[in-house]
Amino acid sequence: MSKKVFLKGTLILACTGLVSRIAGFFYRIFLSRTIGAQGLGIYQMIFPVYAFCLSGVTAGIHSALSRCCSAALSKGNPRKGWVFFLSGSGLSVGLSMIVSFFLYTRAPWISLHILHEIRCCELLQLLAFSLPLCSIHTCIHAWYFSTRRTTVPAVSQLLEQFARVGASYVIYLIFLEQNLAPTPILAVGGMLFGELAACFFCVVCLAFQKPSYKGTTDFRVRSCLWEILTLSVPLTLNRMLVNLLQSTEAILIPGKLEASGLTNAQSLSLYGALTGMALPFILFPSAITSALSTMLLPTIAGQQAAGKEDAIIRSTEQTIQYCLWLGFLSGGIFFFFGKELAQIFYRNQDAGIFLQILAFLCPFLYLTATLTGILNGLGHTVQCLIQNIAGLGIRILFVTFAIPHMGIRGYLSGLLLSQLIITGLNLIFLHKSVKFRFPAVEWIVLPCCGMILGCGCGLFLYRILSEMKMSGYIALFGSVLITGGIFLLMMKLFNQKTPR
Numbered sequence: 001m002s003k004k005v006f007l008k009g010t011l012i013l014a015c016t017g018l019v020s021r022i023a024g025f026f027y028r029i030f031l032s033r034t035i036g037a038q039g040l041g042i043y044q045m046i047f048p049v050y051a052f053c054l055s056g057v058t059a060g061i062h063s064a065l066s067r068c069c070s071a072a073l074s075k076g077n078p079r080k081g082w083v084f085f086l087s088g089s090g091l092s093v094g095l096s097m098i099v100s101f102f103l104y105t106r107a108p109w110i111s112l113h114i115l116h117e118i119r120c121c122e123l124l125q126l127l128a129f130s131l132p133l134c135s136i137h138t139c140i141h142a143w144y145f146s147t148r149r150t151t152v153p154a155v156s157q158l159l160e161q162f163a164r165v166g167a168s169y170v171i172y173l174i175f176l177e178q179n180l181a182p183t184p185i186l187a188v189g190g191m192l193f194g195e196l197a198a199c200f201f202c203v204v205c206l207a208f209q210k211p212s213y214k215g216t217t218d219f220r221v222r223s224c225l226w227e228i229l230t231l232s233v234p235l236t237l238n239r240m241l242v243n244l245l246q247s248t249e250a251i252l253i254p255g256k257l258e259a260s261g262l263t264n265a266q267s268l269s270l271y272g273a274l275t276g277m278a279l280p281f282i283l284f285p286s287a288i289t290s291a292l293s294t295m296l297l298p299t300i301a302g303q304q305a306a307g308k309e310d311a312i313i314r315s316t317e318q319t320i321q322y323c324l325w326l327g328f329l330s331g332g333i334f335f336f337f338g339k340e341l342a343q344i345f346y347r348n349q350d351a352g353i354f355l356q357i358l359a360f361l362c363p364f365l366y367l368t369a370t371l372t373g374i375l376n377g378l379g380h381t382v383q384c385l386i387q388n389i390a391g392l393g394i395r396i397l398f399v400t401f402a403i404p405h406m407g408i409r410g411y412l413s414g415l416l417l418s419q420l421i422i423t424g425l426n427l428i429f430l431h432k433s434v435k436f437r438f439p440a441v442e443w444i445v446l447p448c449c450g451m452i453l454g455c456g457c458g459l460f461l462y463r464i465l466s467e468m469k470m471s472g473y474i475a476l477f478g479s480v481l482i483t484g485g486i487f488l489l490m491m492k493l494f495n496q497k498t499p500r
Contacts, residue, residue: 327363
């Protein structure tokens with residue numbers, strides 16, 4: 001893949017992700033003011049179960065499809081790539097229908113005995129219908145990523161988000177018309193409609209694409225399916241194990257918060273403020289790293305197949321540098337402006353405190369996402385599994401033993417420690433395969449200096465605008481914009497003066 005095509009694809013996905021997350025922010029504000037923090041907590045409780053089911057039918061197959069199709073196309077055999085796509089898609093959709101049936105029928109038992117919240121039952125049953133839809137458009141996304149065309153996945157992502165928001169609002173209006181109190185069902189209904197819209201769009205786009213049947217025929221469908229299974233099974237088990245641990249963590253948190261002295265309503269509200277308000281802010285810049293990671297997997301796989309070690313090293317070094325820049329800038333903004341962001345957008349003080357604490361996650365969180373993409377592209381799925389298990393194991397230990405004594409701060413401490421260990425293991429595992437350099441002054445010290453200077457100027461501007469009785473949104477937006485502008489200017493100056 002040429003650098004121009006790579007950057008174009010990354011830019012399209014990043015812009016799409018940012019627009020989608022901006023819409024998601026307003027959607028979260030809407031949810032927080034309609035169903036409240038407790039409703040958000042109940043809504044967030046179903047996602048570990050949904051993510052576990054989804055990982056079993058799409059996660060490994062999506063990555064395997066992207067890798068296999070990319071390798072076949074790089075070798076000039078689009079016919080084999082198309083067979084890979086059809087085989088993997090059939091496998092994924094078939095599995096999703098089985099899992100969907102199981103989730104729908106076992107939802108009451110899961111809600112009562114696993115989540116310990118019977119109000120999750122109808123949410124899980126409605127969500128079960130979205131599994132096959134998600135499986136279809138995820139496989140189609142993998143095909144388009146392998147062909148280096150990101151427009152269809154990008155438009156699909158936007159369509160899914162806007163359809164979700166629109167459907168949720170319509171359901172909300174129906175609740176009001178019927179004089180009913182809004183519940184988390186409006187969010188799940190919107191999610192189902194969004195998956196339906198994305199699936200329909202992707203299928204229509206693929207139907208108008210004429211597949212190429214050129215290429216050698218020295219392969220069989222059975223061999224393609226076997227290759228997909230060989231690659232996807234470890235990835236699927238990896239993802240399922242990680243999601244199982246994440247589910248255990250998410251299920252334990254509300255109960256352990258109650259053990260610390262909070263009531264059920266207080267623990268759900270605190271859990272909702274953390275996962276439904278603060279974390280979406282922290283994950284907002286990861287739209288860029290997610291786009292980068294998505295493009296890196298097939299790119300690194302193609303470079304490895306072609307034996308281009310220098311290109312892999314260059315891609316790795318640039319990825320680490322820019323992710324650290326993004327992490328330090330975002331972390332500074334969330335730390336210095338966290339309380340203002342939470343108050344203006346959510347009117348929730350707890351979310352502001354969480355933002356300031358979670359700000360220290362940013363450099364490690366964004367870097368880990370892309371390093372994992374590189375490791376998967378190189379085929380090192382076992383290493384990814386090891387570091388994920390290590391990080392989640394630490395978090396579960398903190399949830400179990402720290403939260404009853406320290407409250408939610410015990411969980412946040414475990415989150416920071418685990419992310420630091422995961423990033424360190426990622427760098428160690430990757431350096432064994434890719435001998436990249438790591439200039440600490442250029443990649444850590446200088447960005448920290450630029451972040452401090454930028455945030456200082458931003459805070460000074462915010463004070464001035466606040467004293468002028470400027471609107472909170474305008475004052476905050478202008479201050480954050482100045483912070484980012486000064487940081488980028490400093491990084492440009494540092495880069496010009498730093499010897500290569």
